Amino acid sequence: VISVIIYHIEVFVSGEKILTGGFLGVDIFFVISGYLITLLIVKEFLRDKKISFKNFYFRRAKRILPALLFMISVSIFFAWIYLTPDNFIQYSNSIISSIFFYSNYFFYFEDLVYNSNDSLLKPLLHTWSLAVEEQFYILFPLIFVLFYGFIKKNLIQSFTIILVLFFVAAILITGSNSSFGFYSNFSRMWEILVGSLLAILEIKKKRISLKFEKFLPNLGFALIILSLVFFDNHTIHPSYLTFFPILGVFLIIHFIESNNLIFKFLTNRIISKIGIWSYSLYLWHFPIFAFARNRGKSLSDFDKLELLGLTLILSIISFYLVEKPFRKIQYKSVKKITIFIIFVVSLLCAFSYHSYKNKGFEDRVHVFLKSHTRENLWEKVTDKDGLCFDRIKNFCNINQNQKQSLILIGDSHLEQLSHSILQNLNKEYNLISMNRATCIYLPDTEKISIKDGKEYWNCSLESKNLIDEILKSKENSIILIGGNFKDHLFTKTDWKYVINKNITLEENFKKSIFKLLNKNKVILIYPIPTHNFNVLKRIMNEVPKSTFKATAYLEKNPFTTNYNEYLKENKKIINFFDKIRHKNLFKVYPDQIFCDKSKMICFSHKGKNLYYYDSEHLTILGADKLSNEIIKIIKKIDLTKN
16 A cells, blocks of 8 residues: 555655556555455355355445445545536546446546546546455355355366466456556456465465575565566556566465564564555545645645645544444444445435536536636537547538638647637638647657557547548648647657658658648647646635635736746747748747736736636637637638739
8 A cells, every 4th residue: 555655646756756656556455355355255165165145245345335435425525625516526426436336447438547647636536446356355255156166176276277367368458458457357357366366275275385485575575666666657557567566466475484574574563554554544545635636736745745644644533433443343233334334325326416416516616617617618619420529530521611611630729729710700711620639730640659559549540641631632721730739749758659751750740731831821829838737726726715805816816827937848849830931831829828928927817717727728718819819810811822
């Protein structure tokens, strides 16, 4: 649990994140969990020739549910304060998935990449591992009893074969879909079964005999530490690489002796105490940091220390007032416990339902923020087939009866402008929208995930070729190109670009632009200023609730960013764009709209009028301000001249 907490806190030393593989703490937990549960079940079955399912599920329920329900109930208070209405609805849905233990699949279908910036804002994301564990607890005793008669003579061999099959399945699943592989119980089952195999070996008193076995726990510990240090978010996981830290756990549990240095370390008073509190620590650390991050600002080192202290306090309270007392309850009280749990679960379900019906209780937020929480600009431009944003074919083609075409190619930053441009042009142009999430205009390039080596589905070479065909058929058009270029051309990210030419990415972009300029007019939008805070969330959490005070506060304390930061972040892009010149090329400078160069600041709002929805995407007002400048240029362009 220590490695998981450090990983989620994001601790940096000399600018480098430490324990980048800290998420492996969950995998270690799966092995230990499989070991303990199998030890319990098999010993009972061999002793009594049966398993008391009622007792087993009662013990699991009182071990897991009370502390979980307590944490969720308390977290509602923090969610009420810190979450925007749309985030509150998502949070309420995750409550249901958490208490019914399917949150691993819930977050998968939410398209949530583990430890992405978005994932760190989801208070109950960490319950995915509890869901995997509970799914194992529910199924394993039943399957063991059903098939014991077939495998009892070869129990160790049978578990080993099943383990290997699940390991191969995990490699195949993760190779096919890395996100599904991460969250799926199928790709995690082999880790739990490693623990089961350890338990079977112990029960059967079968110890693997190897030379230098007294050093193997040290080797196991080294494998774990090395994995925690060298694994990172780009490591395909779970995969064959995961074998090494899991082997480390196996070596420690199977070969450790009381006189071993590792044993003494793991059983010292401090580590033992953390182990006792580990479940509560795991439950509380993630929501506490998630709610803090939802305030809209980056966490300082001091913030992290404060939050770590709060985690410890709430974990200790939870352990001694909830977790420990419920553990002591005997089976004779099963009816009372069941009624109590059903009552709390019913309340949480009712709360989640009312959250959805009341639009995330949007009356909690400032009156002037309500409209902004409903904007969703990427959903504004539609045709008969639905949303225009993020299509890979059958792109939106609006006002087709118009002779002159305006073509938009960019990412979500440009999509924020589409609705405003469409409204203000008043059907004067045939508008073709080809904007896709994190996919800028880069023809003849493959966008490949560094993690699994697969092409991004919405930015495929096939879709880019289709865009090129459309551009060829629509010559003498106005082409609007924009996006978050710094994350694609000059920044190390989670993807890479592969070009089937012996030129750089920048040269390819420049060559493609000049190709368009030969027969079209191109409007190139320079980078839109971004902020290191979420504008809407920061206003929600820092500004007085009354409208009058909010106005006065925002006018006196505007949320701004230093203009030098904008120049620093986008220096290479700005210099690169400055060098692209052509008579048919027109340029738009968003910093002239959102920044005051004399004061060296960039604004995120003007009074109660917000320009940004989050840290980088524009509101309707912000989009209108930028679109007005673009439309001025469009009006001046004469397509009869080339």
